[in-house]
Amino acid sequence: MGGGVIRKQSQRLADQMMNTSKRLIVVFAILCLMGAFAQGQHNPDGRKVSLDCVTCHVTWHDNIDPQKSLLPKMDAPIQIQGMPARIATAAMCFTCHDGTVKDSRQTFASSNHQMDMDVKHANIKDLPLDKNGKIYCGTCHTPHSLKPTRNGGLAPFLRMEKMNSAICLDCHSNQAKSHKNHPIKVKVSPDNTMAENTFWGKDGTMECMTCHPIHGTESVVGVTGNDRSELCSSCHEAYFNIKLTDHDLTSSLMNKSSDIGPDFGGHDPCAACHVSHGGQAEHMWAMEIDPKAGENGYCIGCHSDNGLGQEKTFSHAGHPVSKIKLRKNIPALGIKAGDKLLCKSCHDPHQWEFSNKHAVNVSNEEGTEYTSFLRLPDDAQGQLCVACHAGQSSMFNSDHSVAREGFQQLFRESNTLNGQCTVCHGAHTDALDGSTEDDPYTVLCMRCHDGQHFATSVVHNNHPIGVPFESKSNLHGYNKDSQTLLSCNTCHDPHKWGQTVEKSQTVDLKGDDRNSFLTISNWPEPKLCLDCHPEQGTILNSDHDLTEEDRSACSLCHAPHNAETEYGILAKWGDAPGASFNEKHCFSCHSEQGSASAKLVEGYSHPREFGILTPPARGTGDWLDFPLFTEAGPSMTVGHIDCFTCHNPHSWSYKTKFQELGSENEEGNDLTSFLRNPSQLTLCTDCHGESTLWKYNYYHDPVKRKRY
Amino acid sequence: MRFKKLLIVVLATSFGLVQSLIAQEVSFSLVRTLEADFNFPTDLCGNDRGDVFVLDGMNDRVVQLKTSGEVVEIRPQRESIYKAVGIAWINGDLWIADTPRSRLLKMEMNGRISQIVKLDHQTEPVDVADMGDNMVVTDRLNHTITVLDKDFKEKYYWGKRGEKVGEFINPGFLASGPENRILIGDILNRRVVSFSPSGRYPQIIAKPGVEKGQIFRPKGIALDSQKRIWVADGYTGALQAFSISGKYLGIATSEGKSLALSAPMGVFIDKQDRLWVVESFASKVSVWRIK
Numbered sequence: 001m002g003g004g005v006i007r008k009q010s011q012r013l014a015d016q017m018m019n020t021s022k023r024l025i026v027v028f029a030i031l032c033l034m035g036a037f038a039q040g041q042h043n044p045d046g047r048k049v050s051l052d053c054v055t056c057h058v059t060w061h062d063n064i065d066p067q068k069s070l071l072p073k074m075d076a077p078i079q080i081q082g083m084p085a086r087i088a089t090a091a092m093c094f095t096c097h098d099g100t101v102k103d104s105r106q107t108f109a110s111s112n113h114q115m116d117m118d119v120k121h122a123n124i125k126d127l128p129l130d131k132n133g134k135i136y137c138g139t140c141h142t143p144h145s146l147k148p149t150r151n152g153g154l155a156p157f158l159r160m161e162k163m164n165s166a167i168c169l170d171c172h173s174n175q176a177k178s179h180k181n182h183p184i185k186v187k188v189s190p191d192n193t194m195a196e197n198t199f200w201g202k203d204g205t206m207e208c209m210t211c212h213p214i215h216g217t218e219s220v221v222g223v224t225g226n227d228r229s230e231l232c233s234s235c236h237e238a239y240f241n242i243k244l245t246d247h248d249l250t251s252s253l254m255n256k257s258s259d260i261g262p263d264f265g266g267h268d269p270c271a272a273c274h275v276s277h278g279g280q281a282e283h284m285w286a287m288e289i290d291p292k293a294g295e296n297g298y299c300i301g302c303h304s305d306n307g308l309g310q311e312k313t314f315s316h317a318g319h320p321v322s323k324i325k326l327r328k329n330i331p332a333l334g335i336k337a338g339d340k341l342l343c344k345s346c347h348d349p350h351q352w353e354f355s356n357k358h359a360v361n362v363s364n365e366e367g368t369e370y371t372s373f374l375r376l377p378d379d380a381q382g383q384l385c386v387a388c389h390a391g392q393s394s395m396f397n398s399d400h401s402v403a404r405e406g407f408q409q410l411f412r413e414s415n416t417l418n419g420q421c422t423v424c425h426g427a428h429t430d431a432l433d434g435s436t437e438d439d440p441y442t443v444l445c446m447r448c449h450d451g452q453h454f455a456t457s458v459v460h461n462n463h464p465i466g467v468p469f470e471s472k473s474n475l476h477g478y479n480k481d482s483q484t485l486l487s488c489n490t491c492h493d494p495h496k497w498g499q500t501v502e503k504s505q506t507v508d509l510k511g512d513d514r515n516s517f518l519t520i521s522n523w524p525e526p527k528l529c530l531d532c533h534p535e536q537g538t539i540l541n542s543d544h545d546l547t548e549e550d551r552s553a554c555s556l557c558h559a560p561h562n563a564e565t566e567y568g569i570l571a572k573w574g575d576a577p578g579a580s581f582n583e584k585h586c587f588s589c590h591s592e593q594g595s596a597s598a599k600l601v602e603g604y605s606h607p608r609e610f611g612i613l614t615p616p617a618r619g620t621g622d623w624l625d626f627p628l629f630t631e632a633g634p635s636m637t638v639g640h641i642d643c644f645t646c647h648n649p650h651s652w653s654y655k656t657k658f659q660e661l662g663s664e665n666e667e668g669n670d671l672t673s674f675l676r677n678p679s680q681l682t683l684c685t686d687c688h689g690e691s692t693l694w695k696y697n698y699y700h701d702p703v704k705r706k707r708y
Numbered sequence: 709m710r711f712k713k714l715l716i717v718v719l720a721t722s723f724g725l726v727q728s729l730i731a732q733e734v735s736f737s738l739v740r741t742l743e744a745d746f747n748f749p750t751d752l753c754g755n756d757r758g759d760v761f762v763l764d765g766m767n768d769r770v771v772q773l774k775t776s777g778e779v780v781e782i783r784p785q786r787e788s789i790y791k792a793v794g795i796a797w798i799n800g801d802l803w804i805a806d807t808p809r810s811r812l813l814k815m816e817m818n819g820r821i822s823q824i825v826k827l828d829h830q831t832e833p834v835d836v837a838d839m840g841d842n843m844v845v846t847d848r849l850n851h852t853i854t855v856l857d858k859d860f861k862e863k864y865y866w867g868k869r870g871e872k873v874g875e876f877i878n879p880g881f882l883a884s885g886p887e888n889r890i891l892i893g894d895i896l897n898r899r900v901v902s903f904s905p906s907g908r909y910p911q912i913i914a915k916p917g918v919e920k921g922q923i924f925r926p927k928g929i930a931l932d933s934q935k936r937i938w939v940a941d942g943y944t945g946a947l948q949a950f951s952i953s954g955k956y957l958g959i960a961t962s963e964g965k966s967l968a969l970s971a972p973m974g975v976f977i978d979k980q981d982r983l984w985v986v987e988s989f990a991s992k993v994s995v996w997r998i999k
Contacts, residue, residue, distance in 0.1 A: 051871070051916075055896055055898075058918055058924065058943065061917065061918055064918060064919060065919055068919035068920045068921070069918060069919055070918050070919060070920060070922075070924075070941065070944035070945075070946045070959075070966065070968075071918050071944065072944070072945070072968060091943065091971065091989065092943060094942075094971050094988075094989055095895075095924075095925040095942040095943045095971065096878075096895070096896070096925075098748070098750065098942065098971060098973060098988050098989075099748075099750050099765070099791065099793040099807060099834070100750075100793060100834050100848060100878065100880040100881070100895055100927070100942075100973070101848060101878045101880075101895060101896065103791050103793070103807065103808065105747075105748040105765075105766050105791070106766065106791075108748060108989075109747055109748060109766060
């Protein structure tokens with residue numbers, strides 16, 4: 001029994017122990033399970049995360065025993081928008097990017113965007129910084145971005161797009177403002193010589209990373225010092241024609257200094273005028289400019305009295321700028337309709353000579369019409385000027401072409417070489433000398449037409465100049481004392497020869513009323529003459545209208561230059577008979593050999609021994625009422641009777657209604673016959689009394705007029 | 709009987725836990741540090757004469773630290789080792805895992821590359837080690853271990869990308885371990901695993917974690933004279949010792965504090981039981997005496 005009890009007790013004890021052990025085991029198992037469950041990982045929000053997460057988010061390991069922890073003690077290693085965040089540090093990134101998983105050691109070694117870099121010069125917006133407010137890997141990168149291979153993926157695991165520079169601009173927006181910084185998002189010429197591995201944006205646009213390697217030892221691609229020449233020339237090769245010109249300040253001002261800002265101490269010809277970022281003005285301009293000067297300020301900044309280019313100061317006397325808006329596109333000069341005419345319209349500051357034909361090897365060379373940073377040369381075709389002033393190009397086939405021997409002779413004599421336009425016009429100086437009292441147009445024309453040089457001489461008996469005039473077409477002249485005075489340019493436009501009779505470019509042309517650089521055509525009607533002398537238009541269709549195929553009604557009798565007489569600029573009459581200028585002039589036609597042989601003037605001479613007072617001298621009227629002459633020409637005081645005393649060759653009748661002739665030549669009478677006045681208005685009665693009418697009517701009949 | 713067995717299991721488990729809790733702190737004393745203008749060096753190895761070779765791949769060179777104290781720069785002739793990661797002294801020769809160019813290079817002391825072994829499968833070798841007559845290579849691209857025969861031909865390989873035992877996520881540094889085992893740092897699986905030479909019988913030596921006795925970024929692996937397996941943790945900076953059976957043996961301390969090196973990578977222990985370690989982030993090599 002006892003044994004049985006003991007067994008039972010033992011059994012019970014054993015059973016109790018067993019029950020206790022089972023309980024313990026169950027409890028232990030539960031604890032183990034709980035412990036095992038508790039060994040999972042949770043993020044700060046309590047959400048269970050996978051093992052992948054703690055690959056980087058090391059602090060998300062649950063239940064880290066502080067006594068055993070090997071984690072570096074870092075409180076809130078990262079800030080996101082200023083708020084602390086316990087996410088991976090750069091040290092974490094390096095544990096994989098040390099070459100064992102990926103090799104980003106070059107990035108870690110780079111001086112660009114290196115860790116611990118201050119961001120004080122950048123205006124960071126959304127990107128996270130480390131605990132000290134400095135950039136670290138995670139500032140730009142996150143492993144949570146889409147894989148680069150996926151649609152919308154941001155290689156290499158960037159927080160923002162790099163193809164459009166978005167990630168750069170988040171911090172550096174101030175370095176992308178247009179004009180003062182090098183532009184981005186612009187198409188680049190496929191002819192660029194950038195390295196093959198150059199970063200381009202979508203559609204080949206230039207972006208920040210095109211020039212700036214994000215991770216590297218250079219802040220700018222291929223630039224280790226201050227000389228950006230090689231990089232700039234990769235896309236702007238044409239601008240490097242500037243080298244060794246006066247605008248290459250590293251060459252032309254090598255030994256000079258300036259306090260206006262440009263850096264011309266190095267070897268980068270760009271740096272003197274341009275900075276890539278933070279320019280003082282548009283065009284990434286390195287120097288301060290006068291904002292009032294507008295676009296020309298870039299030039300005037302140097303080409304002023306105190307500027308670097310003071311040897312070539314800008315003058316307002318030359319071609320006007322700024323105030324002119326161009327009305328059409330001028331592709332040859334890169335000008336669009338509506339653009340203002342500026343310095344740069346004619347000048348390309350990067351190129352000493354058009355097409356760079358003229359290799360410059362020494363700076364400070366005096367410019368010519370072919371150089372001088374002109375976009376086009378002012379050559380014999382006046383390319384530069386004609387680009388805008390196309391209407392003046394007809395001059396090239398005229399005697400005013402510099403290709404003609406006359407100009408060539410001038411160039412030889414003066415040892416100069418002018419272009420088609422600058423031979424007369426100064427781009428930056430006033431071609432017309434306004435410093436003297438003389439008519440500047442005449443001064444300019446007489447440089448060649450002075451009788452001593454190669455051009456047609458116009459020094460004798462010319463149409464009067466320097467006199468006021470009234471013109472129906474408002475012809476030009478020169479202004480003096482608020483008056484417009486007649487000058488060469490009143491009748492002549494030196495750019496337009498007119499209708500040519502000769503197309504040759506080498507043979508000097510003989511001018512007539514159809515050409516001769518006349519401002520208004522003088523043929524077949526003498527419109528130019530009549531523009532100022534409309535009262536003489538009555539000659540038209542009269543017997544004195546001797547218009548021919550190359551001559552107007554005026555030109556038979558009048559020569560505006562080198563005339564026989566100063567008064568009336570009467571044309572030369574050769575060997576015509578007559579005692580006076582007037583008689584010779586009239587008898588050149590009204591003679592047996594003349595064209596008006598049907599109207600010979602048999603008797604005409606009035607005794608000249610009697611001096612007759614002119615109407616003005618008498619105080620009875622105008623000189624033209626009864627013009628008198630001396631041997632020297634018209635007299636305002638005392639003279640004798642001559643052809644034009646009685647006849648006005650421009651008007652068939654002094655009465656308007658008889659001025660027009662019929663188709664057939666009419667026989668004249670005392671109302672017509674080109675008589676100036678009716679007999680009663682002449683002064684003849686003063687001497688001839690009642691016989692006046694007889695003598696007047698038969699003045700040219702030597703027999704009849706002697707009856708009284 | 710079942711109760712006894714359970715009791716034994718519980719006691720054994722408790723003993724293991726206690727053992728791990730009372731693992732020793734192994735005192736280290738700094739012998740010296742070498743900087744030599746390194747630029748993120750990655751690995752080092754030593755020869756029988758006591759010279760140590762540091763792979764300074766970013767500088768495209770190997771730096772020889774002679775026992776005499778002389779520092780010699782060895783630049784590859786007509787070749788580049790730029791961004792190479794692993795280096796090993798194998799059977800009297802200096803071998804470099806030329807990672808980005810999928811090859812192993814045998815480099816002479818004058819820089820001449822006397823042997824180039826091109827690797828198949830676009831292998832990106834991280835480290836190389838000897839394994840008897842063979843060489844073994846870790847591959848960061850394919851997540852495999854490749855064994856080359858004495859003619860440098862691929863003999864076999866094992867592993868693939870994955871978390872299971874026997875799989876890898878970025879196998880990195882390796883070392884020949886005791887009992888003819890090969891020790892591999894499985895970096896992103898955060899563990900150190902030993903294998904038989906054939907790639908079988910994997911055994912986890914160091915498990916993931918950020919506490920003592922755990923590993924977060926296994927990098928350099930080396931054996932000391934007591935056959936302790938020292939593993940550098942690239943993130944925590946710790947050097948911890950494990951037995952080949954996976955027992956945690958201790959952590960390197962200096963002046964009473966656990967060592968926290970600057971991104972330690974390659975580790976080498978010389979015959980004097982001095983531990984050489986590349987501190988890559990600090991671009992230096994530090995030498996520690998294991999007390």
